[in-house]
Amino acid sequence: MSKDKKTIEDYRHLVASKDVTVHLSQDQQAMILKTYDYGLNAMTDIDEMLLSSVIRQLKTAIHTET
Known part of the structure; x- marks a missing residue:
């Protein structure tokens, strides 16, 4: 990974506007x-x-391709 600081704009093209669901353990919550x-x-x-x-x-x- 580059040492250049990334902004949110650098990642917007990787995502779509969608609902995301994950299941969290009691400890994670x-x-x-x-x-x-x-x-x-x-x-x-x-x-x-x-x-x-x-x-x-x-x-x-969010991004299952990687």
């Missing part, structure tokens, strides 16, 4: 609520792993 309440700086290593798994699920649901 709890981590999202905790992160909303306390922010990203309060995340533990386990929280970061859970967030990464949520992002991975969302990425797959």
Whole structure:
């Protein structure tokens, strides 16, 4: 990946306007609520792993070609 900072515009051509559904575990849901309440700086290593798994699920649901 390039060191140049990307903008949202760099990714718009990769997506369509559509509904996206993912199934989250109880732990993933709890981590999202905790992160909303306390922010990203309060995340533990386990929280970061859970967030990464949520992002991975969302990425797959949004853009399945890669």
